[in-house]
Amino acid sequence: MNRYPLQKHILFAVDCIIFGFDGHDMKLLLVHRAIKPEKNKWSLMGGFVQQQESPEDAANRVLKKLTGIEGVYMEQLHTFGRPDRDPVERTVSIAYSALIDIHEYEKQINADYHAEWFLLKNKPKLIFDHDEMVELAKKQLRYKAAFHPILFELLPEKFTIPQLQSLYEGVYDTVFDNRNFSRKVLSTGLLIKQKQKDKLNSKKGAFYYKLDKKKYKADFKSFLNFVPNPDKFIL
Amino acid sequence: MNRYPLQKHILFAVDCIIFGFDGHDMKLLLVHRAIKPEKNKWSLMGGFVQQQESPEDAANRVLKKLTGIEGVYMEQLHTFGRPDRDPVERTVSIAYSALIDIHEYEKQINADYHAEWFLLKNKPKLIFDHDEMVELAKKQLRYKAAFHPILFELLPEKFTIPQLQSLYEGVYDTVFDNRNFSRKVLSTGLLIKQKQKDKLNSKKGAFYYKLDKKKYKADFKSFLNFVPNPDKFIL
DNA sequence: TCAAAAGTGTTCGGACTACACCCATGA
DNA sequence: TCATGGGTGTAGTCCGAACACTTTTGA
Numbered sequence: 001m002n003r004y005p006l007q008k009h010i011l012f013a014v015d016c017i018i019f020g021f022d023g024h025d026m027k028l029l030l031v032h033r034a035i036k037p038e039k040n041k042w043s044l045m046g047g048f049v050q051q052q053e054s055p056e057d058a059a060n061r062v063l064k065k066l067t068g069i070e071g072v073y074m075e076q077l078h079t080f081g082r083p084d085r086d087p088v089e090r091t092v093s094i095a096y097s098a099l100i101d102i103h104e105y106e107k108q109i110n111a112d113y114h115a116e117w118f119l120l121k122n123k124p125k126l127i128f129d130h131d132e133m134v135e136l137a138k139k140q141l142r143y144k145a146a147f148h149p150i151l152f153e154l155l156p157e158k159f160t161i162p163q164l165q166s167l168y169e170g171v172y173d174t175v176f177d178n179r180n181f182s183r184k185v186l187s188t189g190l191l192i193k194q195k196q197k198d199k200l201n202s203k204k205g206a207f208y209y210k211l212d213k214k215k216y217k218a219d220f221k222s223f224l225n226f227v228p229n230p231d232k233f234i235l
Numbered sequence: 236m237n238r239y240p241l242q243k244h245i246l247f248a249v250d251c252i253i254f255g256f257d258g259h260d261m262k263l264l265l266v267h268r269a270i271k272p273e274k275n276k277w278s279l280m281g282g283f284v285q286q287q288e289s290p291e292d293a294a295n296r297v298l299k300k301l302t303g304i305e306g307v308y309m310e311q312l313h314t315f316g317r318p319d320r321d322p323v324e325r326t327v328s329i330a331y332s333a334l335i336d337i338h339e340y341e342k343q344i345n346a347d348y349h350a351e352w353f354l355l356k357n358k359p360k361l362i363f364d365h366d367e368m369v370e371l372a373k374k375q376l377r378y379k380a381a382f383h384p385i386l387f388e389l390l391p392e393k394f395t396i397p398q399l400q401s402l403y404e405g406v407y408d409t410v411f412d413n414r415n416f417s418r419k420v421l422s423t424g425l426l427i428k429q430k431q432k433d434k435l436n437s438k439k440g441a442f443y444y445k446l447d448k449k450k451y452k453a454d455f456k457s458f459l460n461f462v463p464n465p466d467k468f469i470l
Numbered sequence: 471t472c473a474a475a476a477g478t479g480t481t482c483g484g485a486c487t488a489c490a491c492c493c494a495t496g497a
Numbered sequence: 498t499c500a501t502g503g504g505t506g507t508a509g510t511c512c513g514a515a516c517a518c519t520t521t522t523g524a
Contacts, residue, residue, distance in 0.1 A: 003323060004283070004324060010245070010284075011239060012247065012327055049245075053318065054318060055314065079290065083287050088238060092327070161503085161504090177487075179504085179506085180486075180488085201503095202494095202502040204493070204496090204502060205494080206503060207503090207504095225485090225486085230458060396477090397475075413476085414477085414479085415514065417476095417477075419513085437521090437523095438474065439522055441475080441477090463514070
């Protein structure tokens with residue numbers, strides 16, 4: 001069949017905002033640009049969408065190339081298409097937001113990209129409109145995590161309630177009442193208590209929990225409420 | 236500066252999912268395709284993104300061309316980029332979701348496009364992946380409207396509480412308790428009571444209200460709760 | 471006078487918040 | 498034994514849901 005005549009074709013890329021959690025703080029995985037333009041600056045991991053590839057596939061490919069991890073939680077965030085956003089030539093980029101278990105990543109790091117985790121609070125200035133992308137991803141994460149249990153994606157298989165709480169506290173940059181927090185979390189029935197304790201962070205030790213995967217999937221779209229007064233935190 | 240070599244350039248379009256409310260039901264504005272492929276089928280209103288144009292500008296241009304209306308509530312929904320979604324040639328499309336006051340539109344209709352309002356429940360099959368876009372837009376509308384007062388965008392300047400309620404009932408395809416509904420709505424302080432009544436829909440007549448624009452803007456991101464048990468309605 | 475929609479109040483239960491103390495342990 | 502973080506219980510408040518009757522007025 002004929003092509004559409006007279007229409008200008010342009011480049012088309014994906015960029016991944018990759019979040020991780022180190023047990024204390026939210027982190028962001030960035031790559032060091034080895035090529036011009038903006039050589040030696042920090043950037044999101046990205047890549048061009050190939051001919052026979054959907055944007056989702058491209059994002060997963062890019063993520064895997066960098067981290068070695070597949071099957072990660074990722075969703076389309078927003079498409080950035082200002083005509084001048086890439087000074088080289090017009091490129092439209094779909095931003096994807098990904099949540100990974102930072103420990104998985106450490107096993108499989110790909111050194112080729114000179115990637116580094118940065119504290120989210122302390123990230124360097126990024127190229128192009130990547131700062132804008134990160135800003136939006138942060139907002140979106142806060143928004144979504146207030147109602148849906150997505151933050152579990154950032155934790156290892158076994159984790160403690162205090163760890164979970166500091167994750168939430170990191171995302172919302174605040175502190176929660178630990179009594180209310182644990183009651184709420186446990187009342188969802190999403191967590192299965194383990195026999196072992198984590199003794200690294202305290203003398204008494206805190207029990208490990210695992211996610212009940214089945215319930216997790218079933219409840220994924222339902223509305224939880226781990227975050228009191230979400231209005232206060234969500235712009 | 237140099238271009239990126241070796242990368243395939245592709246076409247880049249926008250499509251608008253345009254919602255309206257006729258006082259009883261949710262409607263969708265569709266255009267009749269006069270050109271091949273898929274000639275004589277129904278489609279979302281769309282267009283290619285031009286060279287010096289951002290996607291947002293393109294969506295607004297397209298919407299204005301069809302409806303004559305500017306300054307409409309519109310947001311980026313999702314980007315659709317399956318390699319085979321357009322059989323003519325690969326085209327990535329950003330879908331925008333728009334809410335318009337159907338009466339404004341009637342004033343300014345552009346006959347060139349053979350556009351028609353369809354009952355949302357009763358829409359024809361659309362070309363390409365446009366059905367998927369509409370499905371997603373419906374979900375998104377339900378989701379967002381459960382917490383944010385966006386549905387006011389569909390109403391004329393003056394409207395009654397029963398009208399507002401049937402709008403919500405249309406969106407969620409259910410019925411709400413009218414006592415609880417009006418109490419909730421009025422308790423937000425978003426509405427300013429008018430002196431006149433609408434006597435078209437009842438003998439007694441219902442008071443008109445206007446939106447308090449200032450409060451509306453201020454409260455836009457805050458969480459309202461016009462919809463009881465949102466879990467039940469939002470997938 | 472009757473039908474049809476508008477408008478209004480109260481009660482109940484559940485959910486969230488605020489708050490304080492004991493427990494277990496390693497140093 | 499003491500310092501540190503983990504874990505638990507309760508009372509009060511507020512919000513949302515359920516529910517029924519009166520009002521208005523045109524036909």
